[in-house]
Amino acid sequence: MSPTCDVLIIGAGWSGISAAEQITQSGLRCQVVEKGRGPGGRCATRRHNDWRFDHGAQYFTARTQEFDQALRDWEKQGLVSRWDPEIKVVGQRPSALDSNQKQQMTRWVGVGGNNSVLRHMSEPLNVHYQTRVEALCRDQGIWFVTMSSAQGERIVTASTIILTAPPSQSAELVGPNHSLYETLSSHRMHSAWAVLIAFDAPVILDYDAAFINEGPLSWVCRQSAKPGHAGEAWVLHASPDWSDQHIDAPAETIGPQLYQAWLEVSQGLPPSPSYRQAHRWRFAQSVSPLDVGYLHDSESDLWVAGDWCRGDRVEGAWLSGRAAAKALTS
Numbered sequence: 001m002s003p004t005c006d007v008l009i010i011g012a013g014w015s016g017i018s019a020a021e022q023i024t025q026s027g028l029r030c031q032v033v034e035k036g037r038g039p040g041g042r043c044a045t046r047r048h049n050d051w052r053f054d055h056g057a058q059y060f061t062a063r064t065q066e067f068d069q070a071l072r073d074w075e076k077q078g079l080v081s082r083w084d085p086e087i088k089v090v091g092q093r094p095s096a097l098d099s100n101q102k103q104q105m106t107r108w109v110g111v112g113g114n115n116s117v118l119r120h121m122s123e124p125l126n127v128h129y130q131t132r133v134e135a136l137c138r139d140q141g142i143w144f145v146t147m148s149s150a151q152g153e154r155i156v157t158a159s160t161i162i163l164t165a166p167p168s169q170s171a172e173l174v175g176p177n178h179s180l181y182e183t184l185s186s187h188r189m190h191s192a193w194a195v196l197i198a199f200d201a202p203v204i205l206d207y208d209a210a211f212i213n214e215g216p217l218s219w220v221c222r223q224s225a226k227p228g229h230a231g232e233a234w235v236l237h238a239s240p241d242w243s244d245q246h247i248d249a250p251a252e253t254i255g256p257q258l259y260q261a262w263l264e265v266s267q268g269l270p271p272s273p274s275y276r277q278a279h280r281w282r283f284a285q286s287v288s289p290l291d292v293g294y295l296h297d298s299e300s301d302l303w304v305a306g307d308w309c310r311g312d313r314v315e316g317a318w319l320s321g322r323a324a325a326k327a328l329t330s
């Protein structure tokens with residue numbers, strides 16, 4: 001029996017799309033399956049009316065020359081832009097990265113939303129959105145992948161799988177008998193609450209973004225301070241510790257709490273916003289990221305990539321996906 005595709009990639013975030021780009025270029029038949037409506041994953045952009053909210057990753061930084069060069073290439077294509085907002089630092093939490101170090105980084109953002117690069121990269125790729133992988137089963141050297149979408153359930157076959165879902169979700173898919181199960185299931189991720197806020201009138205504050213190192217918040221950011229965003233839209237992030245403690249709270253209780261926390265550290269905000277929506281990121285950032293690049297089980301031809309395999313963040317996800325694809329195609 002010949003499988004439907006050579007490589008099936010689960011997830012259209014930075015690691016999945018960067019792997020798919022490399023594998024497709026190598027000539028292998030590659031399919032990406034994504035449960036969300038578009039590419040991005042934790043680097044998503046949500047729209048409401050004219051407002052756009054980057055409610056996951058806020059900006060990109062480059063610690064490697066490879067990613068720095070990629071950002072410069074995307075800048076030439078008009079996909080990303082350097083971002084130098086007025087950033088304030090409020091308070092000092094001991095665990096917070098030194099604020100001077102944060103101030104000195106070159107920050108990049110997507111033009112029109114932080115998923116701009118992934119939207120562009122994914123255009124020529126074979127990506128199936130709103131399709132969830134439900135189960136994986138390997139039989140006689142072939143992967144049988146059960147997936148569900150609005151059209152119902154179907155099975156696709158593949159020689160090789162690349163998993164880029166968060167580690168505990170990937171563990172559930174491979175099952176307890178797989179050699180990578182223990183590594184996947186034991187890897188801890190912090191959660192994160194994000195609140196999307198918009199006002200009908202301009203808000204006068206002496207900053208466009210702030211690292212908040214006290215109380216429940218860790219970050220607030222004016223979206224219209226980024227290129228291609230309109231209106232008075234803001235994203236608030238709760239700290240990892242606060243988010244972990246409140247992750248199972250009802251979403252409608254989170255918005256008022258985090259807005260109140262913002263009021264307490266900022267003068268000049270109206271008593272309530274025109275729009276407020278909380279978003280729960282159950283698996284936001286690795287507690288202790290690995291530096292292995294990717295994981296591989298040669299017996300079952302299964303690869304695992306993701307930010308948590310390569311030092312965290314968007315750069316790590318991009319590097320991890322590419323490293324797995326390079327090793328797979330070499």
Ligand SMILES: Cc1cc2nc3c(=O)[nH]c(=O)nc-3n(C[C@H](O)[C@H](O)[C@H](O)COP(=O)(O)OP(=O)(O)OC[C@H]3O[C@@H](n4cnc5c(N)ncnc54)[C@H](O)[C@@H]3O)c2cc1C
Pocket residue numbers: 010011012013014015016033034035036040041042043055056057058059060061131132133134164165166169192194237281283284285305306307308312313314315317
């Ligand atoms: C609140 C927050 C703030 C952040 N801020 C920053 C920042 O400022 N800078 C920075 O560099 N990074 C930041 N990050 C981290 C950054 O977003 C991630 O490192 C990066 O986006 C991870 O990409 P990934 O491809 O590894 O994983 P993901 O983006 O999680 O992609 C995995 C994909 O798999 C899909 N998926 C999962 N299970 C299935 C399934 N069964 N079937 C089909 N599809 C499935 C998911 O829908 C998802 O799209 C932030 C993250 C969060 C949550």
